[in-house]
Amino acid sequence: MSPSLLLLVLLLAATAAASTDDSSVSVMPGCQRSCGGVGIPYPFGIGDEACFRQGFEIRCMNNGSAGGGEIPVLARTNQTIPVLSLSVAPLPEARVLLPVAWQCFNSTGGRTGFYPGNVNFNEAGVYRISNIYNELYVIGCNTLIYVKGVKNQGGASRFNYKFYSGCVSVTNDTDDPQDGACAGLGCCHVDIPPGLTDTTMSMFGDGYWSHADQEFCPCDYAFIVEKGSYNFSASDLTTHVPSNQTTPQRVDWSMPLRLDWAIRDSDSGSISCAQADSKPGYACRSSHSECVDSTNGPGYFCNCTKGYEGNPYVDGGGGGCTDVNECEHPELNSCPSGSECIDTEGSYKCRCKLGRRGKDCRPIFPAPAAAILATLVASSCLALLLWFIYKDRKRRIKIACFDKNGGIILKEAAAIVIFTEVQLKKITNNYSTRIGKGAFGTVFLGTIDDKQRVAVKRSNDEDNKGEVEVQFSKG
Numbered sequence: 001m002s003p004s005l006l007l008l009v010l011l012l013a014a015t016a017a018a019s020t021d022d023s024s025v026s027v028m029p030g031c032q033r034s035c036g037g038v039g040i041p042y043p044f045g046i047g048d049e050a051c052f053r054q055g056f057e058i059r060c061m062n063n064g065s066a067g068g069g070e071i072p073v074l075a076r077t078n079q080t081i082p083v084l085s086l087s088v089a090p091l092p093e094a095r096v097l098l099p100v101a102w103q104c105f106n107s108t109g110g111r112t113g114f115y116p117g118n119v120n121f122n123e124a125g126v127y128r129i130s131n132i133y134n135e136l137y138v139i140g141c142n143t144l145i146y147v148k149g150v151k152n153q154g155g156a157s158r159f160n161y162k163f164y165s166g167c168v169s170v171t172n173d174t175d176d177p178q179d180g181a182c183a184g185l186g187c188c189h190v191d192i193p194p195g196l197t198d199t200t201m202s203m204f205g206d207g208y209w210s211h212a213d214q215e216f217c218p219c220d221y222a223f224i225v226e227k228g229s230y231n232f233s234a235s236d237l238t239t240h241v242p243s244n245q246t247t248p249q250r251v252d253w254s255m256p257l258r259l260d261w262a263i264r265d266s267d268s269g270s271i272s273c274a275q276a277d278s279k280p281g282y283a284c285r286s287s288h289s290e291c292v293d294s295t296n297g298p299g300y301f302c303n304c305t306k307g308y309e310g311n312p313y314v315d316g317g318g319g320g321c322t323d324v325n326e327c328e329h330p331e332l333n334s335c336p337s338g339s340e341c342i343d344t345e346g347s348y349k350c351r352c353k354l355g356r357r358g359k360d361c362r363p364i365f366p367a368p369a370a371a372i373l374a375t376l377v378a379s380s381c382l383a384l385l386l387w388f389i390y391k392d393r394k395r396r397i398k399i400a401c402f403d404k405n406g407g408i409i410l411k412e413a414a415a416i417v418i419f420t421e422v423q424l425k426k427i428t429n430n431y432s433t434r435i436g437k438g439a440f441g442t443v444f445l446g447t448i449d450d451k452q453r454v455a456v457k458r459s460n461d462e463d464n465k466g467e468v469e470v471q472f473s474k475g
């Protein structure tokens with residue numbers, strides 16, 4: 001196994017560790033879900049023609065020696081391009097690994113070897129090098145390198161290619177290049193145009209860009225790389241010198257880059273959403289999916305509609321676009337704090353909690369008013385409770401007195417009249433005429449029906465005030 005391949009396998013193994021669960025990868029029935037830990041979602045597929053859409057074939061390569069590890073590579077390219085990850089939505093992306101282009105020189109400036117880093121994605125194919133997510137880096141000490149892509153077919157064109165982009169890096173002092181600073185001293189970087197497919201690096205090595213007397217910096221490098229994944233280090237100028245400078249030979253250095261892809265079935269004529277929709281072979285098969293026109297090259301891709309996520313290229317059983325539970329993701333729902341989030345098919349709603357209402361679920365009463373109201377309600381409840389206890393106690397005392405005075409027996413004896421406390425008060429004219437006092441009670445004069453005079457004895461005991469005795473006088 002070559003060193004570069006070993007590095008590649010290690011890189012892939014790292015990716016594999018990050019994505020082991022492939023049950024969520026949507027594939028055609030009976031097709032392989034992953035290779036070397038990389039999920040292979042439809043329209044990508046491995047093996048049988050029914051497993052992938054035309055142009056999306058992936059090969060699962062067994063590169064034997066180191067434990068028989070497998071790596072996925074793009075199929076039907078005339079070079080081995082390892083795949084790091086594939087994603088179908090919301091954006092169509094494929095991350096791949098490409099070797100770095102290089103050239104090296106001897107002390108008199110003679111070129112001893114080079115590798116132009118050609119990439120050959122068919123222009124009619126599904127892949128484009130993403131201009132949004134990648135950029136071109138050039139590393140060297142007296143060099144101009146540019147990437148050019150997509151040959152101009154016939155016609156009287158000014159240049160041979162449709163796209164060119166590059167930059168110049170110059171330094172004549174080993175102390176100039178600084179780690180992390182890629183701004184012309186030993187390193188430069190530049191955006192690339194959209195639509196790049198077949199690319200090659202144009203590297204200059206003589207005349208004005210002579211590399212004579214430049215042993216401190218024997219090689220130049222150029223690569224397109226995913227933005228943010230390369231950080232220039234001054235040591236990169238000297239640590240990637242190939243041991244065998246036979247042309248073309250890869251150095252032990254690869255870079256990840258992002259490819260855009262799109263459905264471009266040019267043979268069926270369906271290349272934009274307007275043309276593709278409702279034609280046989282329309283790729284957006286899931287209900288709750290929609291068509292989006294490609295922004296990098298012709299064609300279209302599919303996306304799940306708002307409120308859904310998943311693989312829009314398959315329908316039903318195998319995956320498709322499924323409802324997003326917005327309530328589980330605070331960033332996806334705008335339910336105010338005083339509300340409860342309820343997931344619905346394709347959306348969600350917010351229900352105000354008790355005591356709140358309106359669009360932003362404000363409390364019905366402002367806080368101070370609510371506090372006062374709560375206090376009022378609580379204190380009136382307490383007052384009511386105390387009143388009930390008082391009433392109940394009074395009633396119990398009355399019943400106890402009634403029983404103690406033989407009330408029940410008296411009540412049953414039909415001829416006996418029982419007077420209420422109010423009646424007694426009236427009979428004695430509010431206990432106004434005291435006619436005697438004993439050890440146990442005071443005797444008052446009373447009159448019944450304005451003619452019958454009676455004596456009413458009332459207990460002295462404070463607790464037994466209610467205990468009275470009525471004696472009818474003889475007269």
Ligand SMILES: *[C@@H]1O[C@H](CO)[C@@H](O)[C@H](O)[C@H]1NC(C)=O
Pocket residue numbers: 078079118120
């Ligand atoms: C790959 O194919 C293209 C076009 O068919 C050709 O120009 C190129 O030289 C090939 N590259 C390799 C490395 O064979």
Ligand SMILES: *[C@@H]1O[C@H](CO)[C@@H](O)[C@H](O)[C@H]1NC(C)=O
Pocket residue numbers: 106107108109110111112
């Ligand atoms: C450098 O390379 C050139 C061309 O390959 C060759 O003619 C020359 O002799 C080499 N010089 C040395 C010092 O090796």
Ligand SMILES: *[C@@H]1O[C@H](CO)[C@@H](O)[C@H](O)[C@H]1NC(C)=O
Pocket residue numbers: 172
């Ligand atoms: C680069 O530095 C060397 C040694 O210091 C010097 O001889 C040479 O002229 C310099 N070249 C340029 C282009 O400045």
Ligand SMILES: *[C@@H]1O[C@H](CO)[C@@H](O)[C@H](O)[C@H]1NC(C)=O
Pocket residue numbers: 179180231232
């Ligand atoms: C790049 O490297 C420099 C120097 O080592 C470091 O200060 C900087 O944080 C690095 N930047 C990133 C994005 O890794």
Ligand SMILES: *[C@@H]1O[C@H](CO)[C@@H](O)[C@H](O)[C@H]1NC(C)=O
Pocket residue numbers: 244245246249
């Ligand atoms: C360099 O590599 C080439 C091709 O891989 C091979 O034919 C040649 O023998 C190698 N030379 C040395 C010195 O290893």
Ligand SMILES: *[C@@H]1O[C@H](CO)[C@@H](O)[C@H](O)[C@H]1NC(C)=O
Pocket residue numbers: 090091292303304305306307
């Ligand atoms: C895909 O759909 C999501 C959800 O509706 C949306 O946020 C995103 O912008 C869409 N992406 C494209 C490229 O249309």
Ligand SMILES: CC(=O)N[C@H]1CO[C@H](CO)[C@@H](O)[C@@H]1O
Pocket residue numbers: 005061062063064080
């Ligand atoms: C068995 C197998 O597929 N071996 C491949 C390992 O990788 C090298 C370089 O990419 C290929 O040339 C071999 O065919």
